[in-house]
Amino acid sequence: MEVLLSSDKISDCVISLADEIISKTARGDKIAVIGVRSRGEILAKRLADALTHKFKTKIPCGTLDITLYRDDINNPQSESQPLVRTTEIGFDIDDKIIILVDDVLYTGRSTRAAMDALIDLGRPKAIRLAVLVERAGREFPIQADFASLKIDLPADKTVQVNFVESDGKDRVIVI
Known part of the structure; x- marks a missing residue:
């Protein structure tokens, strides 16, 4: 196990993402x-809290469940049915x-x-992608607009993100 980001570094990354978003927002x-969902x-x-603090105005925040939009939902190799949860977006x-x-x-x-799910909910002016970790190995022509850490790993390695809210501690590790 290799630690890529510690708790302090993750906090710094959130602030850096917010700063980068602000610098590229008119x-x-x-x-x-x-x-x-979920991480x-x-x-x-x-990120919304950091942006709210920096913009000095409330930035709306929502949650998107993409389960039914995944291309592997009907995979016969899967041993279990995916858990469908709610999308919670309380704004237009x-x-x-x-x-x-x-x-x-x-x-x-x-x-x-996620983009398919969003477009089913309305017509945003634009969609910008922000991620904590951007890993090489794309299968679709998609790239992050904002990324804290860019890495290239062998296919047999996994990047695992832990947050205190769900896992008891903040860290990003390679396993």
């Missing part, structure tokens, strides 16, 4: 943050710049599913 643009949801809440996404947040970007499949 004055007057309406933005909202939406996290992909993207936690990161999105932290039309004409807003949506900062779509996930913990790790690897193949691009989850991001593709």
